[in-house]
Amino acid sequence: MSGKERLPVRGAQGDLLRLVAGGQAESRAELARLSGLAASSVSLRVEELIGSGLLVEEGSGSSRGGRRPRRLRVSPSAGLLAVADLGGRHARLGLLDLSGSPLVVEERPCDIALGPEATLDWIAASFEELLATHAPPGVPLRGIATGVPGPVDPATGRVVSPSRMPGWNNFPVAEHLGAHYDLPVLVENDANLLAVGEARAWPDAETLMVLKAGSGIGCGVIVNGSLHRGRGAAGDISHVRVRTDSSVTCSCGHLDCLEAYASGAALMSVLAEQGIAVGRPSDVVALVDDGIPEATALVRNAGRLIGEVLTVLVNFLNPDAIVVGGSLSRAEPLISAIRAAVYERCLPLATRDLEIAVSRSGPDAALLGAGTLLLDAVLR
Amino acid sequence: MSGKERLPVRGAQGDLLRLVAGGQAESRAELARLSGLAASSVSLRVEELIGSGLLVEEGSGSSRGGRRPRRLRVSPSAGLLAVADLGGRHARLGLLDLSGSPLVVEERPCDIALGPEATLDWIAASFEELLATHAPPGVPLRGIATGVPGPVDPATGRVVSPSRMPGWNNFPVAEHLGAHYDLPVLVENDANLLAVGEARAWPDAETLMVLKAGSGIGCGVIVNGSLHRGRGAAGDISHVRVRTDSSVTCSCGHLDCLEAYASGAALMSVLAEQGIAVGRPSDVVALVDDGIPEATALVRNAGRLIGEVLTVLVNFLNPDAIVVGGSLSRAEPLISAIRAAVYERCLPLATRDLEIAVSRSGPDAALLGAGTLLLDAVLR
DNA sequence: CCAACTTCTTTCGAAATCGAAGATAAAGCG
DNA sequence: CGCTTTATCTTCGATTTCGAAAGAAGTTGG
Numbered sequence: 001m002s003g004k005e006r007l008p009v010r011g012a013q014g015d016l017l018r019l020v021a022g023g024q025a026e027s028r029a030e031l032a033r034l035s036g037l038a039a040s041s042v043s044l045r046v047e048e049l050i051g052s053g054l055l056v057e058e059g060s061g062s063s064r065g066g067r068r069p070r071r072l073r074v075s076p077s078a079g080l081l082a083v084a085d086l087g088g089r090h091a092r093l094g095l096l097d098l099s100g101s102p103l104v105v106e107e108r109p110c111d112i113a114l115g116p117e118a119t120l121d122w123i124a125a126s127f128e129e130l131l132a133t134h135a136p137p138g139v140p141l142r143g144i145a146t147g148v149p150g151p152v153d154p155a156t157g158r159v160v161s162p163s164r165m166p167g168w169n170n171f172p173v174a175e176h177l178g179a180h181y182d183l184p185v186l187v188e189n190d191a192n193l194l195a196v197g198e199a200r201a202w203p204d205a206e207t208l209m210v211l212k213a214g215s216g217i218g219c220g221v222i223v224n225g226s227l228h229r230g231r232g233a234a235g236d237i238s239h240v241r242v243r244t245d246s247s248v249t250c251s252c253g254h255l256d257c258l259e260a261y262a263s264g265a266a267l268m269s270v271l272a273e274q275g276i277a278v279g280r281p282s283d284v285v286a287l288v289d290d291g292i293p294e295a296t297a298l299v300r301n302a303g304r305l306i307g308e309v310l311t312v313l314v315n316f317l318n319p320d321a322i323v324v325g326g327s328l329s330r331a332e333p334l335i336s337a338i339r340a341a342v343y344e345r346c347l348p349l350a351t352r353d354l355e356i357a358v359s360r361s362g363p364d365a366a367l368l369g370a371g372t373l374l375l376d377a378v379l380r
Numbered sequence: 381m382s383g384k385e386r387l388p389v390r391g392a393q394g395d396l397l398r399l400v401a402g403g404q405a406e407s408r409a410e411l412a413r414l415s416g417l418a419a420s421s422v423s424l425r426v427e428e429l430i431g432s433g434l435l436v437e438e439g440s441g442s443s444r445g446g447r448r449p450r451r452l453r454v455s456p457s458a459g460l461l462a463v464a465d466l467g468g469r470h471a472r473l474g475l476l477d478l479s480g481s482p483l484v485v486e487e488r489p490c491d492i493a494l495g496p497e498a499t500l501d502w503i504a505a506s507f508e509e510l511l512a513t514h515a516p517p518g519v520p521l522r523g524i525a526t527g528v529p530g531p532v533d534p535a536t537g538r539v540v541s542p543s544r545m546p547g548w549n550n551f552p553v554a555e556h557l558g559a560h561y562d563l564p565v566l567v568e569n570d571a572n573l574l575a576v577g578e579a580r581a582w583p584d585a586e587t588l589m590v591l592k593a594g595s596g597i598g599c600g601v602i603v604n605g606s607l608h609r610g611r612g613a614a615g616d617i618s619h620v621r622v623r624t625d626s627s628v629t630c631s632c633g634h635l636d637c638l639e640a641y642a643s644g645a646a647l648m649s650v651l652a653e654q655g656i657a658v659g660r661p662s663d664v665v666a667l668v669d670d671g672i673p674e675a676t677a678l679v680r681n682a683g684r685l686i687g688e689v690l691t692v693l694v695n696f697l698n699p700d701a702i703v704v705g706g707s708l709s710r711a712e713p714l715i716s717a718i719r720a721a722v723y724e725r726c727l728p729l730a731t732r733d734l735e736i737a738v739s740r741s742g743p744d745a746a747l748l749g750a751g752t753l754l755l756d757a758v759l760r
Numbered sequence: 761c762c763a764a765c766t767t768c769t770t771t772c773g774a775a776a777t778c779g780a781a782g783a784t785a786a787a788g789c790g
Numbered sequence: 791c792g793c794t795t796t797a798t799c800t801t802c803g804a805t806t807t808c809g810a811a812a813g814a815a816g817t818t819g820g
Contacts (some may be wrong), residue, residue, distance in 0.1 A: 011806085029768050038808045043770060060815095066767020067815040136722070151729055161729055207610050223603050230587050230698025233729040239724065240692045243623060255727060312620045312692050316599070318610025345621065345634065349541055349613040357700055391776080409798055418778045423800060440785095447785040708808020762820090769814070777806070786801070790792100 001101075007079070007142065008052055009379060012037060013045050017054060018379045020072050021099050023200065026061055027069030046072065054078045054098075074099040079142035080135055081378070082127040083370035085190055086148050087114060087118070088164060088215055089280070091127050092367055095134055097140065098378070100200075100371040104134045105364055112149070116159075116171040124177065143378045145177060145186035145370040147193040149216060153232045157187040160232065163251060164216055183376040190366055191235055194359075195220020196227055197369030198323045201360035205320035209313065213334065214326035215264040215281050216237065217306070221317070227373070237313070238263065242305045258309055262302035264328055270298060281327040289329045296333055303334040307341025313353065314346045325359035387459070387522065388432050389759060392417060393425050397434060398759045400452050401479050402752060403580060406441055407449030412477035426452065434458045434478075454479040459522035460515055461758070462507040463750035465570055466499070466528050468492060468595055469660070470542060472747055473506050475514055476757070478522065480580075480751035484514045485744055492529070496539075496551040502743040504557065523758045524557060525566035525750040527573040529596060533612045537567040540612065543631060546594060564757040570746055571615055574739075575600020576607055577749030578703045581740035585700035589693065591617075593714065594706035595644040597663050597686070601697070607753070617693070618643065622685045638689055642682035644708055650678060668711045676713055683714040687721025694726045695732065 009017055017033055019025040025034050028046055032039040049055040056075045060068040076098065081096040094105035108126065112119050123146060131141065150162025157174025159165060178185030195210035199222045200209055208222035219235040221228040228234050238259035239252050250257035260266055264281030271278055271287070274294055278284055287295035310322060322342070330335055339356050346354075360363055389397055395415055399405040405414050408426055429435040436455045453514055454477065461476040474485035488506065492499050499724040503526060511521065522565040532541025537554025539545060558565030577591035579602045582588055588602035599615040601608040608614050618633050618639035640646055644661030651658055651667070654674055667675035690702060702722070708714055719736045726734075728729035739745055 027768075032768095037601055040771080040809075041807050044806090063816055064767065065817060066765080067769075067817095069768060100698055104434035111394055207608075207614075221696070223608060228587075228603060228697075231700065231730075231733060232698070233727065234587075234696065236695045236698075236727060236730065237692075239727055240694060241623075241688075243621075252727070301773070308621075309692065312617075312689065315616045315619060316601070316614065316696075317608075318612070318614035318616075320611065347613065347616055347632070350611075350616065353611060407798075419805095420779075420801080421777050424776090443786055444797065445787060446795080447787095447799075449798060709800070764818085764820105766817075767815085769812105771812080772810095773808105774810105775806105778804080780802095782799105782801080782802105784797100785815105786797080787792070788793100788795075790794105 007054070007379065009049075011277065012041065013049055014040065014379050016045050017049060017074070018375060020055060021074045021236060021375050021379065023099065024203075026071050026073075027070070030070055031072075037153070040202075046095070047230070077136065079129070079378070081142055081371050081374050082131070082144045082203070083147070083367045083374065084123050084127075084146040085193060085366040085370065086110070086112060086123070086146055087190070088149060090122065091126075093123070093130060093228045094367045095130050095149055096367070096371040098375065100368055100375060102364060102367065105367060106128060106130070107284075109182060112165055113166070115167040116176065118171065120173065120177050124180065141181070141183065143184040143186070143374045144181065145188070145374040146173070147176060147188055147190040147370060148173065148368050149190050149218075151233045151236075152187050152189050154188075154229050155230050155232075159187075176308075182362060186370070186374050186377055188370070189218065189220070189235070191218030192220040192227055193366040193369035193373070194218075194325050195222055195235075195323075195369065196372050197361050197365035198325065198359060199225070199227075200271050200372060202321055202323070207317060207319040208321055208323060209310070209317065209319050210325060211306070211310075211325045211329075212326040213264070213302075213306070213324060213328035215268075217259055218326075223317075237306075237309055240309045242308065244305070262305045262327075267295075267298050267302060268306065271295065282330075285328060285331045299328070299331045300333040300337045303337025304327075304341050306322075306334075307338040308345065310338065310342050311345045314342055315350050317355065318350050321355040321357060323357055323359055325361075325365060329358050386645075387434070387758065389429075389434070392421065393429055394423065394424050394759050397429060397454070398755060400435060400744055401454045401755050401759065403479065404583075406451050406453075408452070409449055429668065433560070457516065457519050458729050459520050459758070460511070461522055461751050461754050462511070462524045463754065464503050464507075464526040464748045465573060465746040465750065466490070466492060466526055467570070468529060471503065471506075472744070473503070473510060474744070474747045475510050476747070477750040478755065480748055480755060482744060482747065484510060485747060488511070492545055492548070496553065496556065497548040500553065500557050504560065521561070521563065523564040523566070523754045524561065525568070525573075525754040526553070526570055527570040527746050527750060528553065529598075531613045531616075532567050532569050534609050535612075537565065539567075543602050556684065566750070566754050566757055568750070568753060569598065569600070569615070572600040572607055572609070573746040573749035574598075574705050575615075575703075575749065575754070576752050577745035578705065578739060578740050579605065579607075579745070580748060580752060581745075582701055582703070587697060587699040588701055588703060589690070589697065589699050590703045590705060591686070591690075591709075592706040593642075593644065593682075593686070593704060593708035595648075597639055597643045598706075603697075608610030617689055620689045623687065624685070638685055639642075642685045644706075647675075647678050647682060647708075651675065662710075664710045665708060668713060679708070679711045680713040680717045682708075683717025684721050687718040688712075688725070690718065690722050691725045692721055694730050699734065700733040701737060703737055703739055705741075705745060709738050 080096045095103040174187045191212040210220040212218040217238045239257045248260045250260040458478045475483040554567045571592040590600040592598040597618045619637045628640045630640040
């Protein structure tokens with residue numbers, strides 16, 4: 001339907017376009033500084049990009065003491081990205097323009113337990129719906145990305161041994177999702193997408209740990225400004241053994257995994273045992289906000305356990321910041337307990353300038369991250 | 381004395397020279413592949429480098445099915461690097477050529493407790509001695525590097541809060557060591573140097589954890605093929621809390637740090653309590669080799685504790701390999717206990733292709749690492 | 761308001777880089 | 791042994807990039 005044509009970018013144009021699209025540069029001068037190209041070369045390439053309709057000049061930026069820069073933006077008609085973030089019981093879906101800004105974002109209920117085919121076909125149908133409703137006429141779709149709540153092999157786009165995605169093991173998600181399109185398709189772990197999305201909001205941080213505290217616990221790692229995947233499974237902290245008095249066997253077969261104590265699912269099941277029924281992790285936050293002592297104590301304990309695990313990782317990785325996202329991140333006691341544990345036990349050298357903060361990018365962070373990663377695939 | 385002249389490399393020449401010096405490329409064709417430059421450009425630049433005496437053509441390499449490549453090497457007369465690795469009671473010192481190959485390496489006793497001035501002046505004098513004895517006439521010194529057993533602020537070359545270097549806190553090591561020369565001077569943590577040195581022997585590993593098990597415990601982290609420093613303190617694992625029955629207060633003021641149980645110093649002090657006097661960590665290895673049960677049990681326990689800490693980090697970082705170096709690494713029970721703990725408790729996804737091995741680069745690894753890092757500074 | 765200074769952007773000749781085609785050299789194979 | 795295949799290295803015209811200089815547009819401060 002909407003276009004399958006390759007973007008007409010050659011050589012250095014792609015680099016420049018990516019810098020503008022990624023929000024890192026807004027003027028020819030910034031492009032010259034960041035790309036390492038000579039100002040004259042930048043001007044030439046930018047002229048070409050404007051000529052081919054991918055960039056537009058839009059007013060002028062604010063002066064830094066001299067002539068005002070002429071502000072550059074990716075043209076709204078340069079293309080669209082369809083992005084999704086799949087959770088256990090609902091998904092967020094959206095369309096972004098090529099600068100990564102959302103045109104529309106929706107949250108819809110869905111159930112990944114229905115299996116990969118049904119779920120992915122539903123995503124594709126939802127994308128078509130969004131495109132039909134919200135895409136300006138003539139603007140082509142340039143790429144598709146989705147986040148999934150499990151480990152992804154980056155090479156193949158397959159889900160690998162996902163603990164919370166029954167029936168998905170080794171399913172070729174990227175292949176299936178992109179079957180009807182001739183477009184770049186990207187599949188990535190949800191915490192990794194969140195991390196990439198947050199990283200855009202932390203431009204000064206080279207090393208970043210982004211925790212996703214939802215019904216599971218995940219962590220995305222940014223090293224040197226870009227996502228660290230390791231062999232595909234990096235960022236897992238849910239199956240670290242924690243020190244507790246009691247003793248619980250985790251679904252992975254080991255004793256006392258962090259996930260068994262501090263994940264949203266674990267908190268919900270403890271609350272259920274105490275006769276407090278809750279349906280989703282954000283309900284736990286609501287209970288905390290309402291001052292229910294059982295919930296607060298549970299969340300604080302979860303924070304302490306998470307913090308103790310982070311302790312090891314902070315000493316080791318020495319990040320610039322820890323960002324906490326996911327639905328549980330809105331619970332104040334969680335953050336403060338994490339802070340307390342990390343600051344108490346870590347080396348002063350590691351916590352000297354360490355910031356521990358709640359997500360800056362809001363609920364769409366993962367979708368923005370999907371856009372950022374997808375841009376790299378599209379503009380190259 | 382010997383030269384202070386800058387290397388006459390401009391633009392792309394530096395990149396090419398670095399690739400040859402770093403052992404990554406041996407022929408024009410490899411240079412073209414790795415540098416991304418066109419083969420023709422590579423030929424031109426290589427011709428220039430040969431003309432200025434920095435590169436030499438030396439026989440031919442082995443064919444990969446076609447014409448043999450003409451092997452390139454950095455000229456032995458292109459320059460020398462003076463490198464040192466400072467330990468608590470002794471130092472290794474050496475001279476390397478610009479391809480990072482050692483001309484001479486010596487181990488000499490020294491005592492860092494004498495303070496920074498005395499120690500650094502001694503290093504400088506030792507360098508002069510080595511140069512006078514071993515440097516071919518007319519070959520200029522191009523750079524100086526030393527490893528130190530403590531955290532280093534990479535920006536300033538100062539040692540920061542080192543626990544095992546009394547009197548060194550905040551001392552401007554790089555500045556002092558380089559005072560008499562107008563040359564690049566590099567100061568780096570010893571475990572980090574070891575990691576860089578090992579990384580050369582693991583060309584296929586993008587993510588690498590290199591453990592230095594000596595009288596202290598350190599770890600260097602290679603991410604994406606290059607050293608990860610974080611804010612300067614990355615790689616610290618010695619002050620992670622371990623799970624034990626007993627309870628010991630570490631020098632850092634916290635309870636049950638790994639270092640207090642598993643470092644060479646800790647093992648030695650336990651052995652001393654048992655009436656077995658040993659002077660240095662390698663003596664512990666000797667005891668193990670002699671089958672002394674107390675020593676073997678201790679070392680195996682240390683390996684288990686280290687392995688349990690690595691467990692967390694392996695899940696998180698998902699490295700390609702863990703390399704164990706340092707004087708204790710020659711104790712078999714240490715390695716096997718580490719392996720057992722990691723393979724037992726880590727996620728299958730993380731251990732699937734994980735290799736846990738002893739240092740490949742031998743006792744000079746840290747010096748080679750110093751050379752590698754120094755080359756980057758010199759050839760730019 | 762004007763002069764001095766910054767910063768952004770373009771112009772234009774010089775230099776570096778590319779890429780295609782050919783020359784060189786060796787391995788594999790009937 | 792001579793052919794084909796593979797790989798390395800060089801030549802040369804076309805293209806891209808650079809860098810210095812100048813023009814454009816603003817800020818700052820007397």
